Amino acid sequence: MSTGYLVVPEGADYEALSLPVLSQNKGDGPRLLITGGNHGNELEGPLVARRLIDWLPEAQICGMVTIVPELNPLAVQAWTRNTPVDGKNLNREFPGRADGSVSERIADAITRVLLPIADTIFDLHSFGPKWDIPPSVILHPIADANLMAKAVRMAEGFKLPVTLVWEHNETAGMFDTVAHNQGKVLLCTEFGGGTVGANDLAIYEAGVRNALIALGLVDGKAEPPIFRQKKSSRTLETLTSDELRSPARGIFEPRCSVLEEVKQGDLIGVLRSMESLSAGPIEIYSPTSSIIYGIRSGGYVETNGELAYLARSLKR
Amino acid sequence: MSTGYLVVPEGADYEALSLPVLSQNKGDGPRLLITGGNHGNELEGPLVARRLIDWLPEAQICGMVTIVPELNPLAVQAWTRNTPVDGKNLNREFPGRADGSVSERIADAITRVLLPIADTIFDLHSFGPKWDIPPSVILHPIADANLMAKAVRMAEGFKLPVTLVWEHNETAGMFDTVAHNQGKVLLCTEFGGGTVGANDLAIYEAGVRNALIALGLVDGKAEPPIFRQKKSSRTLETLTSDELRSPARGIFEPRCSVLEEVKQGDLIGVLRSMESLSAGPIEIYSPTSSIIYGIRSGGYVETNGELAYLARSLKR
Numbered sequence: 001m002s003t004g005y006l007v008v009p010e011g012a013d014y015e016a017l018s019l020p021v022l023s024q025n026k027g028d029g030p031r032l033l034i035t036g037g038n039h040g041n042e043l044e045g046p047l048v049a050r051r052l053i054d055w056l057p058e059a060q061i062c063g064m065v066t067i068v069p070e071l072n073p074l075a076v077q078a079w080t081r082n083t084p085v086d087g088k089n090l091n092r093e094f095p096g097r098a099d100g101s102v103s104e105r106i107a108d109a110i111t112r113v114l115l116p117i118a119d120t121i122f123d124l125h126s127f128g129p130k131w132d133i134p135p136s137v138i139l140h141p142i143a144d145a146n147l148m149a150k151a152v153r154m155a156e157g158f159k160l161p162v163t164l165v166w167e168h169n170e171t172a173g174m175f176d177t178v179a180h181n182q183g184k185v186l187l188c189t190e191f192g193g194g195t196v197g198a199n200d201l202a203i204y205e206a207g208v209r210n211a212l213i214a215l216g217l218v219d220g221k222a223e224p225p226i227f228r229q230k231k232s233s234r235t236l237e238t239l240t241s242d243e244l245r246s247p248a249r250g251i252f253e254p255r256c257s258v259l260e261e262v263k264q265g266d267l268i269g270v271l272r273s274m275e276s277l278s279a280g281p282i283e284i285y286s287p288t289s290s291i292i293y294g295i296r297s298g299g300y301v302e303t304n305g306e307l308a309y310l311a312r313s314l315k316r
Numbered sequence: 317m318s319t320g321y322l323v324v325p326e327g328a329d330y331e332a333l334s335l336p337v338l339s340q341n342k343g344d345g346p347r348l349l350i351t352g353g354n355h356g357n358e359l360e361g362p363l364v365a366r367r368l369i370d371w372l373p374e375a376q377i378c379g380m381v382t383i384v385p386e387l388n389p390l391a392v393q394a395w396t397r398n399t400p401v402d403g404k405n406l407n408r409e410f411p412g413r414a415d416g417s418v419s420e421r422i423a424d425a426i427t428r429v430l431l432p433i434a435d436t437i438f439d440l441h442s443f444g445p446k447w448d449i450p451p452s453v454i455l456h457p458i459a460d461a462n463l464m465a466k467a468v469r470m471a472e473g474f475k476l477p478v479t480l481v482w483e484h485n486e487t488a489g490m491f492d493t494v495a496h497n498q499g500k501v502l503l504c505t506e507f508g509g510g511t512v513g514a515n516d517l518a519i520y521e522a523g524v525r526n527a528l529i530a531l532g533l534v535d536g537k538a539e540p541p542i543f544r545q546k547k548s549s550r551t552l553e554t555l556t557s558d559e560l561r562s563p564a565r566g567i568f569e570p571r572c573s574v575l576e577e578v579k580q581g582d583l584i585g586v587l588r589s590m591e592s593l594s595a596g597p598i599e600i601y602s603p604t605s606s607i608i609y610g611i612r613s614g615g616y617v618e619t620n621g622e623l624a625y626l627a628r629s630l631k632r
Binding site for chain 1: 319336337338357359362363366367369370385386389392393394395445446447448508511512513514515517567568569570571572573585588590591592593594597613614615616
């Protein structure tokens with residue numbers, strides 16, 4: 001086992017960064033890279049990465065595992081999604097630029113130094129403080145059908161409550177896209193709810209441990225963790241047409257919970273325009289029979305802002 | 317029933333604001349003011365205020381109720397604790413200044429126009445996105461023992477999981493302090509967890525309805541709402557010496573949940589210094605036998621930042 005630093009060189013806007021890295025090589029086997037702190041207001045990832053570092057050195061039986069708990073320490077310390085220095089979303093800057101701003105330089109260092117040593121990447125996210133979603137592993141559709149099938153199988157190995165195939169219009173610059181283009185599997189774990197809690201962290205860690213067992217990197221028996229009194233795993237997909245958007249500015253009042261099944265016409269929530277008390281609530285209904293994947297749970301919503309993500313069973 | 321606006325006059329830093337106000341006078345009885353949105357990243361208050369406006373006009377049987385869903389619309393729209401224009405915490409600016417910055421002018425308008433027409437104030441807060449706490453009604457100690465006893469009784473009328481007497485070193489400038497100095501009862505409802513969820517809103521609304529029943533403003537039977545599978549209410553106190561503070565910078569990983577009873581020496585959580593992977597976790601233990609009232613659940617923690625609030629049964 002070795003610990004070291006990934007150095008992101010100094011640039012015009014900020015000094016050099018040293019990102020702590022742990023690496024352990026136990027011979028033939030999968031070469032896995034685990035990263036956290038891609039977005040700074042998603043703290044589950046850095047914490048779960050640190051918990052892995054507590055037990056993985058003993059538990060790993062083969063292959064190579066590299067762990068970087070904080071890809072973007074500037075954003076983590078500021079508890080912001082984007083990097084405070086240049087205002088950029090690191091996960092839209094891949095593959096990065098060596099002579100760019102600090103987010104671009106971080107992306108460049110990851111792409112050049114870390115990506116080549118891995119065939120599989122788990123990028124540990126959570127959904128930030130404005131959304132409620134169930135513990136999930138998500139992936140965006142991959143053009144190569146074989147790689148896609150392999151990625152879905154690997155995602156289901158987490159045995160988390162939801163495996164989600166997420167159709168997304170803006171994947172340019174994502175870490176996923178760069179990895180997929182190189183024929184590697186990149187999966188994102190996602191946890192909702194804003195707050196970091198003891199129970200949620202235990203579920204998150206159990207999911208990652210299950211995936212390590214499925215990869216053969218550690219011994220053990222994979223079990224779905226208990227979420228809301230249930231042990232279950234389902235594989236869903238959400239399309240861009242499944243985004244429910246807000247017809248007006250206001251505060252959203254959820255009237256349903258994640259993983260609830262709704263029928264066409266069921267009430268999802270109510271939008272409260274706060275400018276006038278005589279304006280009644282705007283009721284938001286489900287346009288189709290669906291499963292609620294994500295529900296807005298904080299922040300002032302602008303017109304056309306997302307209120308909910310609907311989902312349905314993945315067609316294979 | 318009448319709706320109107322509380323006008324906060326224009327000043328050097330910002331234009332005039334019009335805060336929507338609902339008022340209903342049904343003769344003799346308590347004169348209650350209900351306010352939300354004192355802090356802008358606590359959206360439960362504005363939402364519960366709007367839900368009250370949906371049913372109170374029919375349900376109110378006596379007295380006068382005035383509702384202002386958003387005391388600080390600038391902060392609510394920005395989803396920030398403080399007012400973005402002047403960077404001030406509205407709840408430290410009371411009684412305010414007519415010729416001050418916009419936060420001071422809001423406080424002044426509330427103190428001059430709204431406070432005189434009420435004998436009781438419910439200021440609907442939540443704990444912001446970085447803390448987990450149970451649904452509670454809190455009050456700071458009041459020097460006048462009779463007023464204090466009356467306030468505790470009224471707080472217990474919410475029948476929420478916790479009624480909390482909170483010793484606080486910095487009460488200057490709080491809305492509470494100004495109200496108490498005028499012999500009025502001001503209670504704050506507090507909800508933790510960052511996210512606004514359907515279940516939490518139902519508990520919050522039930523608590524406020526219980527308090528309205530206890531005041532005789534509406535008919536009905538008060539029932540403790542169900543929180544984590546339990547129906548119970550307890551009255552606690554937390555002292556300034558019950559604040560557990562961080563020995564270093566890092567990310568806090570909670571290892572316990574709110575309302576858990578801990579003994580002296582029990583593990584509360586673990587602080588992860590993120591600068592080096594060889595630095596082990598710093599374990600945080602409970603210094604006394606206590607009940608966990610609040611636990612840090614998000615955001616990077618600075619040295620000496622609060623990690624937890626311990627509590628114990630109120631001595632009467």
